[in-house]
Amino acid sequence: MADYITKVEGKEILGQAYSHLDIDFFKDDNQRENLERLIKSYVEPRAKFLFGNDIDVVVDFEEGSLKSTITVWGIVGSIITGVAQYKPIKEGVIEIDKDIRAIASEIWNDDAKAAEAKKNLKESAEDASRLAQATNLEVLFNTGARSCQKIRLEKRTGVIGRAAHLIKVLDGIKNDYKIIDGKADIRQSFLVASLYYRMASLKNEFSQNINKIESDDGQFCLAAIIYRDLISFNENQPALIKLRYEIEGYKRLSDFNEDQKEIIATHENLSNLLKEIKSFKKLLEEYFPKQTENVVA
Incomplete structure (x- = not known):
């Protein structure tokens, strides 16, 4: 985050508009203050309409030619869970946090709740x-x-936006995982290799971005969505069993060509992919509240 951005404690950046204009507003303080008032009065009601009432709008200027950054701050967990749209601020932070945590636990254990949370996240982005x-x-x-x-x-x-991007990437991996058809050929070899490297990259990106969510409950919400998706990667689906069987058949050959070598490498990539999924799930469990551990087998 840039040093000149005014931070709001306990909240995350939901959206930000940045403009750099070749005009000089800093010779006139009244002009600059009037611009700040006009912009804030424009953004605030629209941000509350989109993200609920518990938001803050901050306008920051840098000196010189006009550089303005208008930031909307809010609570990511309340947006993912939908709490932001039905809980008034007067309910209090403790009650809102309890609601976020309770719904996040439901997301962890229920496909329909996870799908609703993903929809909230994507639409909010x-x-x-x-x-x-x-x-x-x-x-x-x-x-x-x-x-x-x-x-x-x-x-x-x-x-x-970062959280929605993670979900979008995972959706792409899930869709491609479903088209593994059990045939030991070059096309499947490239597909499985791609899935492994994309999953490893996604886990790394998650690790780099999760701490940008300030609250433990917000981190729990995002981890729960991804965890629920990872459960759908069934390592015992018939196509994978067939693929492993065919690859083992190739490995028993005393001599094989370059294409067959590539196919045998698929076995290693498939094994690495399944290990990566298990490793990712273990990482996500670190963000779950202690009282909800071991709910999912």
Whole structure:
């Protein structure tokens, strides 16, 4: 996070609009303060409409030509679970946290709840992107900046966007995992190798991004969604059993060509993929509250 961004404790960045314009607003404090008021009054009601009332909108400026960063802060766990849309702030932080934790436990154990949480996450990331884009347009409108004065505009989806990206990548891996057809050929060899490397990369990306979610309950929510998806990777599905059997047949040959060598390598990649899934699940369990451990076999 850039040093000039004003942080809101206990909350994560849901979305951010960044603009760098070739205009000088810092010679006039009143002009800059008026712009901040106008932008905040535009963003705040829209952010509350999209993400619930428990959000903060912060406008930061850098000196020089106008660099503005408008950040929407909120609680990722309440958005994933849907708590943000039905719990008023007056319920209190403790009660809201309890609700987030309870629903996250349901996500961990129920496919329908996990699917609903994934939908909330993906839609919120799209909403964050649209709001950031609209906010940048509002900055341009209120400053009167023309195309030739636009140095850089960015729409950033923050923690929500990163989490949604993880889910999107995992969905792609799941879809490709289902098309393993049990035939020991070059195409299957490349597919299994791709699945292994993509899963390993996803686990690494999760590790790099999970701590950007401030609260333990928010981390639990994201871990629960991914954990539920990983359960669907059945290592005993008929196609995998058939593929292992055919590959073992190749390995019994005394001599084989380059294509057959590639197919035999599929066995190692398949084994590595299944190990990677188990390793990922073990990593995710570190983010589960102690009282809910061992719920899933």
